[in-house]
Each structure stands twice: as structure tokens, then as C-alpha cells.
Amino acid sequence: MAVTGVLGVAIEVPDHAVGRQFYTDAGLEAETADGRIALRCAGNAEPSVTLIEAAGPMRLHHVGLRAGELDAIAARVPGHGGKVVAVPTGFGGDGLWIEDIHGVLFHLVDKPAVAEAPVAEPFAINAPGRVVRVRRSAMQPVNSYPPVRPRRLGHVALFTPDVAASAGFLTGALGMAVADSVADVLAFCCAAKDSDHHVIALAKSSATGMHHLSFQVADPDEVGRGGNTLAAKAGKGQWGFGRHTIGSNFFHYIQDPWGSWFEYYSDMDFIDDHALWQATSYGMEDALANWGPPPPADFIHNYQAGPAA
Numbered sequence: 001m002a003v004t005g006v007l008g009v010a011i012e013v014p015d016h017a018v019g020r021q022f023y024t025d026a027g028l029e030a031e032t033a034d035g036r037i038a039l040r041c042a043g044n045a046e047p048s049v050t051l052i053e054a055a056g057p058m059r060l061h062h063v064g065l066r067a068g069e070l071d072a073i074a075a076r077v078p079g080h081g082g083k084v085v086a087v088p089t090g091f092g093g094d095g096l097w098i099e100d101i102h103g104v105l106f107h108l109v110d111k112p113a114v115a116e117a118p119v120a121e122p123f124a125i126n127a128p129g130r131v132v133r134v135r136r137s138a139m140q141p142v143n144s145y146p147p148v149r150p151r152r153l154g155h156v157a158l159f160t161p162d163v164a165a166s167a168g169f170l171t172g173a174l175g176m177a178v179a180d181s182v183a184d185v186l187a188f189c190c191a192a193k194d195s196d197h198h199v200i201a202l203a204k205s206s207a208t209g210m211h212h213l214s215f216q217v218a219d220p221d222e223v224g225r226g227g228n229t230l231a232a233k234a235g236k237g238q239w240g241f242g243r244h245t246i247g248s249n250f251f252h253y254i255q256d257p258w259g260s261w262f263e264y265y266s267d268m269d270f271i272d273d274h275a276l277w278q279a280t281s282y283g284m285e286d287a288l289a290n291w292g293p294p295p296p297a298d299f300i301h302n303y304q305a306g307p308a309a
Ligand SMILES: [Fe+2]
Pocket: 155, 157, 212, 214, 263
């Protein structure tokens, strides 16, 4: 056993109120406890994002992962360049806290996966010779839709100064697997069994940092609708609507108040058994998207390493 999925992240931000506004605009539910703000997808017990107020620029505090057999993981961590560390101040004593080879903090918790509630109505597309939707419109009047609510945090994308070394730690120490990659600049890591195409994505940078958090919504329409609405409210950068080659998901990214990104996604590849999956090394032309608008100039800038030029 090993890592089976992502639980959430904790980030240090200079202004609680700004963060609370952004994530509630994105459709998460906020709760203040112990001086922090927990942001949950509706119906989820675990917060997807925890905001810790701290002076200075936004900083990733830790990534929470669901995992099994924590003792075995703890035994493997030192041999792969990481270390088991003490429980950080202000956090509970459950689970296992570790740092990877670059000092990135992970909290592993032995919790079973929660079954996803199925969508009320599957996305139905009429195609040549395959009509599946008759006598009804796919689209309703624009003002009739409720706000988009993310269903769960699906993956976290992290910056690292050494993609191969970080991926080696996730696979060797945490039992994850590399689903696909792009040269030495991107690696997409999944759980070994029953996993979204990626749970942790790694992108090359001069320093560690958080590139984006990605939330699953019901269907591609919600990706576009949610993306447009949040982009208008947030007032910063956006990239979408588009579709990735790697992972196949539809995406719409909205820039958060600190320069990182919030992604709505739908229809990601699923890997039931990595041993039966064909891992591919893609070219740079497939690194970002299969199709979509051009990304903003600062889409892959690591604001935790310094301001954009
Ligand atoms: Fe993503």
C-alpha cells in the first residue's frame, strides 16, 4: 500500500479575507476554526484548502495525502532522500509527517477513499451516427443555472527544481507511479491503483512552490461556466477553456490572488492499474494543451520564487 489520493493542501497567505473570498467565489464552503480557514467542497469531510494567515508572500505549508501502511512508508522515506519530521506546531498528531528531498512537507493520513456521488445526469453529446439526446435541449437559459460547486480536489501541481528527483521520491518512498512525462520539465504522478491520471503533477522551476490546485466538476459545461464566472470575480489571469493532451481533461484555470492557479476540470483519464497503463514521454508541443487559447505569459511563473519579470 502507498499513497492513494490527495486530501488537501494548507497554504500560508498574508490576508485571510482575500483567500476566503476567492475560494468561496470558486464554490467552496468556508469555516473558521483555530484561527485558520478551512475550505471544503460540499459534502466533503476533509478541507481541500486550509488557509493559515502569515506575513510574507503566499507559501505552500504542506500537501495532505491519503495513504495506507504508514509504517512501511516511514521506513522507506530516508532511503529515498527524505525524512520523517515532527508534527508541525498547531496540527494534530495523527498520521505521518515527512519532508521530501527538497524540504516539501507532506502529511500522510490513513483514511479510506470516499465513494464519489454520481452526477444526476450524464453529459450527453450527439455525434454523427450516434444520437443520444433527443427532444430536449442540452443547454438551459444562462440565468437558470446554480453556481458551480467543485466536487473534490483532484490533484495538486507543484514546482520543483528537479522533476526527476521529486518523481523518484514520490514513486520510491510513497509508492506512486509516473503516468506520463515531458522531458525533464513535467511529470504526472498517480496512485498505483484506481487513480485519476495524476494526483501530483511536477513542473520544473528554480525553486519549490505550488503551481495549481485542480477541482473536479460535473461536466465540461461546468468547467467553462465556472471558469468564466470565477475569472470575472477574481479579476486576474485566466486560461481556458481548453483540453489537455496529458490526462485528457477539459480545463479552465483562474489565477488566485497570489499568482498561482485554480483549475476546474472534467473528464480526466482514469488508471485502474498502473501496471497495465502505457506511460508516455510526450514532446513539448503536448506539454500544456491539445487545444485552447494561448496561455498567459506568467502561466508557469513560480511566484513563490519571486515576482515575474
Ligand atoms: Fe491540472
